[in-house]
Amino acid sequence: MPTPIAHWIDGAEHAPVGHRTAPVTDPATGEVSGHVDLADAGLVDAAVASATKAAEAWRRTSLSRRMQVLFAFRQLLDERRDELAAIITAEHGKVHDDALGEVARGLEVVEFACSAPHLLKGGYSEGVSANVDVHEIRQPLGVVAVISPFNFPAMVPLWFAPIAIACGNAVVLKPSEKDPSASLWMARLWHEAGLPDGVLNVVNGDKEAVDAILEHDHIRAVSFVGSTPVARYVYERGTAHGKRVQALGGAKNHMVVLPDADLDLAADAAVNAGFGSAGERCMAISALVAVEPIGDDLVERIAERIGRLRVGDGRRACDMGPLITAEHRDRVAGHVAAGVDAGAEPVVDGRDLGDIDGEPDGFWLRPTLFDHVTPEMSVYTEEIFGPVLVVLRAESYDEALHLVNANPYGNGTAIFTNDGGAARRYQEEVEVGMVGVNVPIPVPVAYYSFGGWKNSLFGDTHAYGTDGVRFYTRGKVVTTRWLDPSHAGLHLGFPQHD
Numbered sequence: 001m002p003t004p005i006a007h008w009i010d011g012a013e014h015a016p017v018g019h020r021t022a023p024v025t026d027p028a029t030g031e032v033s034g035h036v037d038l039a040d041a042g043l044v045d046a047a048v049a050s051a052t053k054a055a056e057a058w059r060r061t062s063l064s065r066r067m068q069v070l071f072a073f074r075q076l077l078d079e080r081r082d083e084l085a086a087i088i089t090a091e092h093g094k095v096h097d098d099a100l101g102e103v104a105r106g107l108e109v110v111e112f113a114c115s116a117p118h119l120l121k122g123g124y125s126e127g128v129s130a131n132v133d134v135h136e137i138r139q140p141l142g143v144v145a146v147i148s149p150f151n152f153p154a155m156v157p158l159w160f161a162p163i164a165i166a167c168g169n170a171v172v173l174k175p176s177e178k179d180p181s182a183s184l185w186m187a188r189l190w191h192e193a194g195l196p197d198g199v200l201n202v203v204n205g206d207k208e209a210v211d212a213i214l215e216h217d218h219i220r221a222v223s224f225v226g227s228t229p230v231a232r233y234v235y236e237r238g239t240a241h242g243k244r245v246q247a248l249g250g251a252k253n254h255m256v257v258l259p260d261a262d263l264d265l266a267a268d269a270a271v272n273a274g275f276g277s278a279g280e281r282c283m284a285i286s287a288l289v290a291v292e293p294i295g296d297d298l299v300e301r302i303a304e305r306i307g308r309l310r311v312g313d314g315r316r317a318c319d320m321g322p323l324i325t326a327e328h329r330d331r332v333a334g335h336v337a338a339g340v341d342a343g344a345e346p347v348v349d350g351r352d353l354g355d356i357d358g359e360p361d362g363f364w365l366r367p368t369l370f371d372h373v374t375p376e377m378s379v380y381t382e383e384i385f386g387p388v389l390v391v392l393r394a395e396s397y398d399e400a401l402h403l404v405n406a407n408p409y410g411n412g413t414a415i416f417t418n419d420g421g422a423a424r425r426y427q428e429e430v431e432v433g434m435v436g437v438n439v440p441i442p443v444p445v446a447y448y449s450f451g452g453w454k455n456s457l458f459g460d461t462h463a464y465g466t467d468g469v470r471f472y473t474r475g476k477v478v479t480t481r482w483l484d485p486s487h488a489g490l491h492l493g494f495p496q497h498d
């Protein structure tokens with residue numbers, strides 16, 4: 001029997017509104033495992049009311065008490081990471097090991113947030129004028145919202161909520177309606193860690209809930225992660241309603257392989273980064289640019305490795321799991337068909353399912369490798385978000401760089417080479433926010449910040465790291481005169497001398 005999935009408001013399970021629901025499926029079996037209740041504006045309002053009340057007390061809670069909660073949450077998450085990974089696999093489909101990796105990367109941000117007392121320290125200037133000192137403090141915003149995508153149901157909420165909470169804010173989290181259970185599980189864990197009621201609320205829903213968040217007067221900031229069209233919409237609508245918004249969008253990440261690269265390393269990296277999590281990663285490598293003459297050799301090595309991958313149920317120690325929904329699987333298969341029609345060479349066609357280690361009704365597709373792709377083909381222009389890797393050939397480094405920079409997305413990129421000078425040129429010249437040198441998925445560690453350029457991010461600050469702290473706080477500068485505040489009499493001009 002599918003389980004009802006509802007909300008977490010004011011430190012407790014909240015009953016379904018009963019307004020609308022959406023099915024949640026186990027992608028490896030195709031079975032509907034739950035029905036998630038979709039919030040209306042009234043429920044968003046209830047969550048914001050709880051958060052508004054909680055934010056007032058939470059910002060006044062001492063930093064040391066706040067940190068005790070953060071450390072307790074970190075401890076619980078560390079101990080129970082396997083449980084969370086199992087929930088991710090059951091609703092997203094990624095293999096268990098990869099789900100554990102997702103939790104580990106989220107945990108890193110919790111650990112970073114545990115250093116909030118250090119990060120929130122302001123500057124102090126003594127004696128800027130006679131007996132006048134100036135200091136800066138950073139204060140929380142109040143209620144902030146997080147809207148997350150399906151592909152990292154634990155990690156993306158963890159990119160934001162721990163830092164927002166550590167900085168003294170209250171959070172309304174709206175997870176993807178496709179895999180909502182990880183967020184609810186984490187909300188219960190925060191509760192267990194001692195987080196006061198209302199500091200974290202989980203509202204499940206779809207566009208209706210998102211619109212209510214974007215228009216709500218008491219929400220001060222929105223962190224969004226999802227596809228580019230929705231990211232742009234959230235940014236425009238949220239800022240039009242006076243909110244601070246950071247909206248991370250889609251990607252088409254290029255991996256450039258220069259002729260001097262270690263081709264085995266490059267082939268391993270292309271397969272890991274292209275097909276891990278069935279390509280449903282915003283930092284997946286989806287376009288490989290082979291700088292000649294190594295194209296044929298590299299494609300052969302990649303195809304050989306694809307042949308060794310085990311596709312199946314993520315609970316069965318396979319390499320790659322299913323796609324998130326049947327509709328998405330069909331959409332990706334449609335992109336593969338369009339690639340074939342456009343004349344790309346399907347070296348491996350993932351629509352040939354062959355041996356799958358899973359139930360027949362799972363949302364399966366095997367990896368696809370296209371060679372001789374050209375920039376106008378839809379397999380190149382579209383963000384497919386599935387296990388499809390396209391190979392383009394370039395005659396020179398400059399041609400490869402031009403291709404990457406002409407792409408409207410700029411999330412992540414990688415260069416594979418043994419030439420330090422070429423790598424240095426690439427990191428300087430490429431118009432992409434996160435760059436890997438012989439590293440295919442350069443997701444920054446938690447004490448740096450995560451963010452793409454161009455259509456991959458709308459807003460001024462990146463996620464987590466010190467950008468996260470800035471995003472969730474407002475600066476206030478205090479100018480103070482003590483000791484001998486001598487009365488200088490009336491003077492209506494700006495002071496010119498001290």
Ligand code: NAD
Nearest residue numbers: 148149150175176206207210226227230248249250251282
């Ligand atoms: P999505 O844009 O469909 O959904 C993201 C969130 O927006 C969900 O919570 C969803 O409920 C909500 N939403 C969906 N349609 C909406 C609409 N019309 N109006 C308002 N809200 C709406 O994205 P997804 O399919 O869940 O996730 C995959 C996408 O996310 C890919 O494009 C991927 O590249 C991107 N992504 C980007 C990053 C990054 O850091 N840049 C990270 C992960 C995923």
